[in-house]
Amino acid sequence: MPDKHMRQSTLAVAIALGCSIDTALAQESIVDADRIEVLGSRIKKIEIEGQSPVLTITREQIGRTGLISVGDVLQDLTSGGKALNSQVNSSGSLGAPPDGGGIGAGSSQVDLRHLESKRVLVLVDGRRWVNESSASGVGGSVDLNTIPLAIVESIEVLGDGASAIYGSDAVAGVINIVTRRNFDGVEVIASHGLFEHGDGETSRAELTVGHVGERFSGVFSASYNEQKRVASGDRRISEDFAAGPTRGSPVTPQGRFILVPTFATPPGLCPPTIDLNGDGVPDVPLCDLTSAPNTPVAGNGAPAFPGGFVRYTDNQSYNGQDDNLVLTPNKRKSLFASTRYAVTENISWYAKALYNARDSVNQAAPNSIVIGPEAPGNGIGDVTHVSRLNPFNPFGVDLVAGANMFAIARRPVEGGPRIFEQSVDTRYLGTGLEGAFAANDRDFFWDVNYINSENKAEQRFRNTYNLRRIQLALGAPAVCAQTPGCVPLNLFGGQGADGKGTITPEMLSWIRTDVRDASRQALEVFSANLSGDLFALGAGNVSFATGVERREYEGSYRPDALRVTGEVFDLANTVPTSGEYQVNEAYAEFNVPLARRFDVSMALRYSDYSTFGSVTTGSFGFKWRPVDSLLLRGTYAEGFRAPFIGELYGLSQFGASIKDPCSSFATSGNPQLIANCQALGVPATYRQLGSQVFTTTGGNAELQPETSDSFTLGLVYSPDWALASGIADKLDLEVTYYNHRVDDAIQAPDAQDVLDACVNSADPTLAFCTGIRRDPATGTITNFDNRLANLGRLETDGVDLSIVWAMDTAAGRFEANWQNTYVNRFEATDRFGNTFSRAVGVESNDGAIPRWQSNLRLGYARGPVRLGWTLRYTHAVTERCSDAFDNNPALSLTALGLCSDPDAAKPALSRNKLGATTYHDLYAGWDQAFGTDGLRLALGLNNAFAKEAPTCLSCSLNGYDAAIYDVPGRFWYLQAAYRF
Template identity: 25%
Template sequence: MMKENTLSYAIRLACAGGLLAAGVSIPAFAQTEPSIQRVEITGSSLRRTANETALPVTVLGRADIEKSGVQTTEELLGQISTVSSAGGQVNGGQSGLTTYGKSAVSLRGLGSDKTLVLVNGRRLANFAGGATSGADVNINAIPLSAIERVEVLQDGASGVYGSDAIAGVVNFILRKDFKGIELSGLHGQPTEGGGAKQNKIGLVAGFGDYDNDRFSVVVSAAFEKEGNLLGAARDYAKSDTNLPYYAGGATETGRIEGTWDFPGTATAFDAGKNTRSATNPYGISGTGYGNPSAKLGQCAEIGMAPRSGLGFGSGAPNNALSTPNCTFDTGPFVSLVPNRKFTGGTMSGRFKVNENNELYASGLFSKNEFTNPIQPAPLRQAFYAGNTRFIGSGVEPALLIHPSNPNYKIAADYLNSVGLGAMVGHTLAVSQRTFLLGSRTTNDIAKQHQLVLGGKGMIGNLNYDVAYVHNKSKTDGNVIDGFASIFELSKVLNNPATHWNPWAPLGQQSPEVAKLIDATKYSGPTIAAKSKNEGIDAKVDGTLMTLPAGEVGIAAGLQARDESFDLTPAPATLTGDVIGLGGAITSVHAKRSVWALFAETEVPFTKQLTGNLAVRRDSYSDFGKTTNYKASVRYQPMESVVARASVGSGFRAPSLTALYAPQQVNTSEQFTDPQFPGNGQIQVTSIAGGNPNLKPEESDQYSIGLVLAPSKSFTASFDWYNIKVDGLIAAPSAQQIVSGYRRGAAGFDQLVEVLPSGEISKIFQFNANVNSVKTQGMDVDLRFRENLMGGKFTANLNGTWVKKFDLVNTDGEIEDSVGTIVRPDGNPLVASPTGVILKWKHNLSVGYQTGPWTATLTQRYYKGYRTANDLDGNPHHVKGQDQYDLVASWSGWRSLKLSVGVRNLFDKQPPLFIHNGSQFQSGYDVYQYDPRGRFAYVSASYKF
């Protein structure tokens, strides 16, 4: 045992208070100095107390979590100021994206793939989803009710932990010291209504006394259910058009895409075939030749909205021709909050072999089920790209209306009226929004398992810990409504005998045609994915010698594990034949072996100055070996001051999917072509996939910090950080490629194919080591606590200020990415495919506790930032926003605790937001605002 002096205790309390925006209520300082047992702290293999470390480690205790008002692990981490929306993922952001319900955390905005997530100090399996997953952990696989504390290391630690720890480490410590049975429940819902109700039930049970019974076992279980919320339920999100700020461009029903003059000859095809040319001047155009319903002023009758802009931008027959169009308003149909069901459980057991040795086991299981309804699927010629079922079939890869169809007259009259009479008499390709199929509804089930079996204790003067670790993440994707076989649907509608009407009100067809369409529907699996890692780790730590200034600590160990990722598409998705899923999904089967040796020492040079050095050697079977280090010093010249600093190197190995995902044909995400802005948001053929020649990302970092405790009531810490990462692995977005090509940036001409008309028909989105980034900033933590009026008063402020986030993009330009999601010219930043690097973000909470009553009021604030330009090309800025949360609890009868809380107490609406193509929702930033608005809840717990 060792004792802490007053400053050390203050520092430890400041760390233990956490960085939450939710009522952290820390007791006033004790009058005697408590004894604190040494334990392993995140960021080191040596045992010490939290105050001893030279690294900025934040510890969020169970009490802090309960007072925060958060209901999921995602919400918990989302309120930490060093967590950035850039490079992360949230549940609400998944609508329209194939994320399979993943939530991921990004420290410093460097990306979730560079933030290491641990449970009880050990890795989880990376999330298994689509072919672009496998690089990060789904944090919502960890049940919030099972967490005893969270330790957040806000400093690079590849030298200690290996890959993924460039930005820092989030270590979830699960509950293992508990006796009795505790039941808990919660009900919450938005006060505005519309859905998104939440219900939770939790159980924690502990048996045995380790000291007296020689064993202890703690188990927990959690059951959660959350309803969905659609855009139609919120005024700011119910339309994807808000002039003059933004306008939707989603695929409409009935747009004439061009003449189809090559019947029966489709073999290999993509969006660049059957295009306008000298022999076929009215061939397929990405922007089309207008919509007959728009000309008649009947967009609303077909479930669309009027849209201005060119029918086609350039090329034959008339560059200046403008044709009327409709557009589909996705706003009401987009899911803001998905349906979610969660079931999870944990187990922790210890058995005392003797006074110095024990055996232990721990396990985690969780099941997240997401059911997500979104708008009916679009279908146009570009979306046929990569669908192998059409090759040699004689079925045309487009939706066609033949001159023999009685409804062809609608098209003929329109074409003659706008000067396109030369197209009359040709078979026409048209676009559709498939209303008769219903809303697309996916059902994705993600499971996470962890099993640890080990032993630890003492041999001589050394502590040892040896364990076998097994981790698995498994995802099963399914579609349950609103989907169909593109091939079968095209086969039915393209039959000249099927007199379908592309301009029927709301897509309604005759009973005979409707029956044929219904027969093409597909419901069933999409993917089965599995990510595994298993292996052993062993380490020892202890005292090497004793110097006049104190003990010299040492630690050493080894780790060995096998990693694998397997993705098996369902037959229908393997061919790219399911409408609305974005193209073919190709199987992935990859594996690697990893081993590592590491050592660490800590030397007290004087009573005031301590130094630490860690070195790690990692070997990957598929790309080689790397050595990294971490060095730090801690200096305490007086009782009220601590200075600390660290320097280190880091690396991140390419994920298995980044290396080995097959290169395949798909449809790109939406983008705007700067050369044809009137075309709105479009999509083209995309060739994307892995790159087996990738090299690891490498980093260098340093940090300098100062902790002050001028009194027992007040502590303050300031930590400056500087991180540089080279060789960033990225698959450039469609918008980045197109914008780079149009401005003539070097190398981008290799990533596009262009039609004779000048329009882009194909892009290449392969993974590559293409960028570097440097970020600097400061973390601030101020804490005050004092006895007041017979109770305990606390006030805490935690914030992060980012001075620099400079990313060198593919063409060598430096992008200043702080406080903006776009470049100065309005094009998207490479650094912000999701979220924004906020200039300043803080959480300020005040709490008061008297007797059985506790109340905490929290302010969550972020500084405003620039969004995409409005439709007139003017820069647009989001205003800074503060929201307030209030939590109150009472525990005045036995072991009963009752709580009520309100998040977003004043029901603040989101500031107007213009996205850069990184989300499907409109009107608000999905990464900064909770669309539930004011959310009220009640909870209760009782311990037996």
């Protein structure tokens, strides 16, 4: 059935150009055998320059970076945005996206135009690559760590929509990885690098063997890459919270106990704070207690009450930064083979096979044990009680969840940090036939292809805790004694007088467990294509490409049974997901030379999905060369992105980092805020205890595809006068304006924006508020329902500027390559008219959209010596200098003097500037080193001046935006390559 949300293409007229082809084969071989396929078009051409702007990164350029992964190379694109990489330590309770795609721990992705990685199509040799599998969901992005750098000949980047050419996902652009093909000989590469601190070591070893014969050619490659960890505690910016100890976790190793006392308490320890009758006067005391470090414990292992307890303050919060990682470790092993055989003069058979194994690790602070309703969504923990007979209970009464006990929270550092170990295996097989023939003096090229690929992942989560066993260990000792292995649990003793902890190894043995999750994604593709010349016009031949494709997607996520039953809770995806769908497509593309220097291109693609129906997209482009030195070009493209399996069938439950505006609203001094929070039924005593709010979101089988419009207009100027005057042997100036608009964007509304809108509305019946539920007694948000829908619109535009210059002199060859992206606008809205917080020049949700990003690469070569200097510039951005302490006159970020642009009257409006950053990378290479043919040595120093990332107060981890800035510290590397 046709999709009612999709626009019918205005380019259907292109079908009229499909003239018949005389199939009588010519006896001679093809004349234009040098034709190639350029990214952005399926038509094989001799001229490389097309209507769409394409950036090509060569193998030689990659070698000068010292990087060992495709993902790291693409992170430096000036047109790139926030994407997962090895600096994103996203396991645990952070990073779970609302789309059912999982956390993606250990993977590396690419974003273009800040439109997210799921809107970028990744190809390998012009064919689709299988989506990631990370054992935490079913994602819609490609993990670039599944493509070994050893097989890469070049990387092509198309910054334009191309759904009419390639189908779904090509909304923000296309990445094409070109593998090594015509390689003859043997090459060995080894490299080693590390930070000046002695950590973050990288090692790379590659062996490539190839042969090019008259009819047969083949390449075999084996590679091994290892990247070691960098701990947060080993970097100044990451070892602590920039705003001080109050911003730590309220779940501490000493324990925290929030109780309504049904036991005798000394004056002042538990002041009246709860207003039960609604008269505005607190009439029920609330104990918010902890024990001080090095508090002695009695013979039973717990402090005596009341002498061993003090009132909890924010200064006692726990700093979990030290337990995190700034750089996550991984190992990758791969085997790749490619072969091609000329069956006849004009027909070739090819086959490619790859196996890649990735082992990676994420680490987070020790897991929390939290019981009681104050930590909503905690399953069994919400209704877990502590028996008065528990030998460690110092209060002498039953502590009943929801009655006299709101929360007991203890961070058992005795059990060690959370460890997440991923193992990902990628298998790829592609084969096909390619050929060419001539008919009526016209050249034609054809190919048929088959691809079968799979990603399988397993994740082992170490050092988590079984809530069912905790429930038994806190209950009546007699019941625990009847259960083999059960040992009563002490949540009250803190770390004891000696600081070694009071949760014994026997207790840990009973409650600690490991969790094993798994996921799988598979992609099977059959395609057939035909390209050639149809007929001649006065200005040249009308060329075309047409083809059909069938794709079959399959994906599943299998969480551990303990997750599904709720016995283990870590604020992450807990629901099994599986699904599959099929796509049948046909396309036609035409290039028409209307004048000697003026060409237009048109494309039309029809896609039929088993999930939602059919989609038709079209594109139009032109290329005009008024003079030899000037090329003008432009494109308009319709695009779409089909919902992936996680969006259709997944369910995600996670802890979103949200600041509740109603936290401590009664002391804010803001009459409007006070009135709004009261209208929403929030108690005057409410105060948000942590930064994470339990959020439920997930799949929607009724989702329709996103639609998009993309527009580019630009020029390429290669002035003849520059060459004639001798100031350059090469000078190219390229300017491109881009504009992307995505409608019906699949998303859950930004949770922070929705909560802000709800509070501002003061009306619990409005759409902003209906998914937010609070505990009527405490005000705590107990659930935040934030489901996926086609509700968003994304609009962005900007300019790419590129200048390439080179000149040979008697002193050597000088080169400069300057790539720039200027983002003029980025706006995200929903169907309710809300504008989301993501915008140009703003740091939000651990990702920034800098207005200007620039890379300047300078090179010098003389004889066998090559020198390079790269400058990578990121423009300044600002962030909200605002968090859950805004309404605290002493502890707000504004009061602490941390905001560069404070608003003393309304701290929630304060801003903080993250200054502009420039990194300097140095490179030196020596060909034919020591007079040995084929031996190349290189030495590099990245971040030569040890530039630190600007401190980010709103970022979740490590004190800076890991999607934009480098790991702090200089990084040295040495590389050797020998080819024979």
